[in-house]
Amino acid sequence: MARITIGESTFSCQADESVLETLLKENIQIPFGCRQGVCQACLMRSLDNPPPESAQIGIKHTLQAQNYFLACVCHPEQDMTVALPNQQDAFIQAEVIKKQLLTPDIVHLVLKYQTSFNFFAGQFVNLQRLDGLTRSYSIANIPHQKNILEFHIRRLPNGQFSNWVHDELELGAQLTLSTAQGACHYLPGRAAQPLILIGTGSGLAPLYGIITDALNQGHAGPIHLFHGSRDLNGLYFIEELRDLAAKTDNFHYTTCLSGESIDSDHIQGRANDVALDSLESLGGWRVFLCGHPDMVNQTKKMVFMKGASMADIYADAFHVLQIEN
Amino acid sequence: MSDSQDNNSGQSLYDQLGGEAAVNAAVDIFYRKVLSDYRINRFFDNSDMEAQAAKQKAFLTMAFGGPNNYSGQDMRAAHARFVKMGLNASHFDAVIEHLGATLAELNVPQELIAQVAAIAETTRNDVLGK
Numbered sequence: 001m002a003r004i005t006i007g008e009s010t011f012s013c014q015a016d017e018s019v020l021e022t023l024l025k026e027n028i029q030i031p032f033g034c035r036q037g038v039c040q041a042c043l044m045r046s047l048d049n050p051p052p053e054s055a056q057i058g059i060k061h062t063l064q065a066q067n068y069f070l071a072c073v074c075h076p077e078q079d080m081t082v083a084l085p086n087q088q089d090a091f092i093q094a095e096v097i098k099k100q101l102l103t104p105d106i107v108h109l110v111l112k113y114q115t116s117f118n119f120f121a122g123q124f125v126n127l128q129r130l131d132g133l134t135r136s137y138s139i140a141n142i143p144h145q146k147n148i149l150e151f152h153i154r155r156l157p158n159g160q161f162s163n164w165v166h167d168e169l170e171l172g173a174q175l176t177l178s179t180a181q182g183a184c185h186y187l188p189g190r191a192a193q194p195l196i197l198i199g200t201g202s203g204l205a206p207l208y209g210i211i212t213d214a215l216n217q218g219h220a221g222p223i224h225l226f227h228g229s230r231d232l233n234g235l236y237f238i239e240e241l242r243d244l245a246a247k248t249d250n251f252h253y254t255t256c257l258s259g260e261s262i263d264s265d266h267i268q269g270r271a272n273d274v275a276l277d278s279l280e281s282l283g284g285w286r287v288f289l290c291g292h293p294d295m296v297n298q299t300k301k302m303v304f305m306k307g308a309s310m311a312d313i314y315a316d317a318f319h320v321l322q323i324e325n
Numbered sequence: 326m327s328d329s330q331d332n333n334s335g336q337s338l339y340d341q342l343g344g345e346a347a348v349n350a351a352v353d354i355f356y357r358k359v360l361s362d363y364r365i366n367r368f369f370d371n372s373d374m375e376a377q378a379a380k381q382k383a384f385l386t387m388a389f390g391g392p393n394n395y396s397g398q399d400m401r402a403a404h405a406r407f408v409k410m411g412l413n414a415s416h417f418d419a420v421i422e423h424l425g426a427t428l429a430e431l432n433v434p435q436e437l438i439a440q441v442a443a444i445a446e447t448t449r450n451d452v453l454g455k
Contacts, residue, residue, distance in 0.1 A: 036394040038383040039376065057345070058379060300374055305360065309353050310378045 002076035006083065013076055019044070019055075020071035030071060030084065037073035044071045046080040062120070062183040062314065085181070091128070092117055094149065096173045099165075102152060102236035106202050107166055109151045111175060119143060119180030121209025122288070124316065126178035127151075127161070135161040138206035138290065138316060139180065142213045149177070152205040152236070184288060184316040186213040192221045195286045198275050198299060199227055201234040203291030206316055208237065210288055211251070220250065224278075228256035228271025235266070254278075272299040276306060283307035286314070293317035338390035338440050342433065348385045351427050356381050358423040365416050368407050388424065388445040400451035408454040417449055 002013050004022055013022040020042050023030050033039035040059065046067040055074035056064045068085075098110035119125070121142040128134040141150040155166045169175075184206055195214060197207040204227050214223060229235050235255055245253040255266040256274045267274050272295055279285075287303045289296045296317040303313060343350075356378055359369050369377060387393040404412065421442055428438045449455075 034383070034394075034399070036383070038379050040379055058382060060375075301360070304353075304374065305357060310356070310374065311349075 003079045004076065005079070005081040007087075015075075017075075018072050019069075019074040019076060019080075019082065023071065032072055035072045037070050040070060042071040043068055044074075044082050044084055045069070046082055048081045049078045051080060052077055060183045060314070061187055061311065062185055065187055066183075091176050091178060093174050094177050096169060096171050096175065097148070099169065099171060103233045105233045106152050106154045106236055109153055109165060109169075111149045111151070111177070113147050113149065113177070117147070117149075117177075117180075119149075120185035121213045122185035122206040122314075122316070123180040123182040124206070125149070125180050128176040128178070129161065129164065130174075133161055133164075138182075138203075138209070140205040140209045142209060142216060150205075150209075152202040152208075154202040154234075182316060184210075184290065184314040186210045186217070186219075188217045188219075190221075190286070191217075191219050193284065193286050194221045195219070195223045195288070196275060196279070196282065196303075197223070197225045197288040198271050198291075199225075199289070200271055200291035200295055201229050203316075203318060204237065206290050207288055215248065215251065222250050222252065224252045224254070224275070226254045226256060226271040226275040228258060228269075228274070230259040231257065231261060232263070270295075272302065276302055279306070281307045284309075286312045289313070289315040291318055293319055338437065338444075339386075339392075341437060342389050342441075344391065345386075347431070348382055348389060348391065350431060351385050351389075352378060352382045354430055355385060355423060355427040358427060359420065362419060362423065365419050368410065368412060368416065384445075385424075387448075388441050390440070390444060395448075397448075397451040400448055401454055404452045405454060412453065414449075414453065417452060421445055 001015060004011050004013050004019055006023065006028060009026070009028075011022050011026050013019060017025075020030060020032055020035070024032075030044070031041045033041035037055075037057065043059065043063075046069060050067050051069035051074055055069040057073075059068055059070065071082075092113055092115045094111035094113040096109065097112045098108070100108045102108050119139055121139055124136045124138045126134050126136050137151045137153060139149055140152055141148065153162055153165050156162045197210065199207045207225060207227070211223060211225060225241070227235060227241075235257070238255060241253045245251050254274065256269055256271040257263055257266045258270045262268070276299075282303050285308050287308050289299050289303075296315050300313055300315055304310060359381075360366050383393065387395050424445055425438050425442055428441060
């Protein structure tokens with residue numbers, strides 16, 4: 001009999017009970033649907049001991065690696081502390097140590113944290129201001145000894161948080177961070193698999209982290225990055241990435257501009273169209289998509305129809321709150 | 326003239342097809358066929374492709390004779406809004422057609438395909454709300 005801890009409470013999971021049944025019986029609100037390990041509505045995460053593999057069948061490999069499981073088919077063999085995907089509110093503090101414009105619209109924000117913090121490059125955290133205003137941003141770097149987190153923050157018209165970061169946030173200021181979340185990150189294994197990464201604007205942030213991670217872990221297959229924007233204000237790290245492509249045999253880098261401007265330095269067109277046109281088939285490829293939700297959803301379907309397996313498509317749509325003051 | 330191999334081997338249909346690995350191999354092909362079929366893709370054109378693929382997988386597992394908690398009531402409830410959108414027998418036939426073509430593409434023998442189609446067929450009335 002395993003014990004399940006959620007928040008402040010601990011319950012016994014009987015031998016014939018799933019984690020979902022145990023929690024529902026104790027009146028803990030857990031979303032659920034099919035109760036047979038299919039719909040994934042009851043997705044939860046173990047914060048300590050790994051869940052049984054049988055409770056992880058069918059969920060994304062990256063989520064499996066983070067100890068996510070389906071509560072309705074989880075018959076735990078050992079005690080677990082669990083949380084819902086949106087309730088992992090272990091907050092830490094971090095200090096602003098660098099703030100630099102990458103383009104007139106996008107700022108490179110670097111935070112330093114003191115406490116231990118686990119993440120994969122490409123995941124996102126919720127950044128919180130002193131008054132509670134909170135927004136999600138993707139992490140652009142891999143974990144290293146300096147205990148820093150890098151973000152690329154685009155100034156949005158009427159964006160309360162992004163404008164504050166651009167205009168008012170000062171070096172030395174403290175921000176509160178949630179745990180790292182999201183399934184859009186690199187996993188080692190299948191090192192010869194070709195990777196394609198398509199991002200628009202500051203959607204480069206997680207992709208940049210994922211590429212660093214893949215190369216760092218010795219990924220040997222080709223890695224193709226397509227970065228697009230409407231105009232030059234959305235393209236950055238160009239020199240750096242061109243240098244990387246020049247000295248890294250398996251890394252290929254293409255910049256795209258979809259707007260009116262003619263610029264011989266970049267390919268004319270949308271990054272997703274340019275990327276898809278350049279390849280015959282995506283059968284066997286691993287795909288990462290980040291940026292505007294419409295681009296991400298449309299491209300997800302395009303790459304799937306072009307042969308990529310559903311299990312190999314990792315996406316992070318940057319949803320923007322429509323109504324802001 | 327039944328095939329002695331699959332009737333006497335004692336293996337379930339699901340095992341003969343290759344179990345979960347076969348479902349995984351089939352789901353992408355099957356979902357791609359469904360999405361590219363103009364006759365039926367409006368019923369599947371959900372922006373949440375992952376949730377959609379998970380449902381396809383549950384359906385394939387069930388049709389392959391695999392472990393499932395199939396409930397006619399759930400199936401009815403899940404398809405009621407599509408019936409309102411005009412879901413009818415011709416659409417169901419198209420799905421069965423794609424199921425067969427998917428298995429043929431994976432070189433599954435005809436007699437096993439027929440067994441899968443027969444299981445899928447048992448959901449017809451529930452799916453169509455008859």
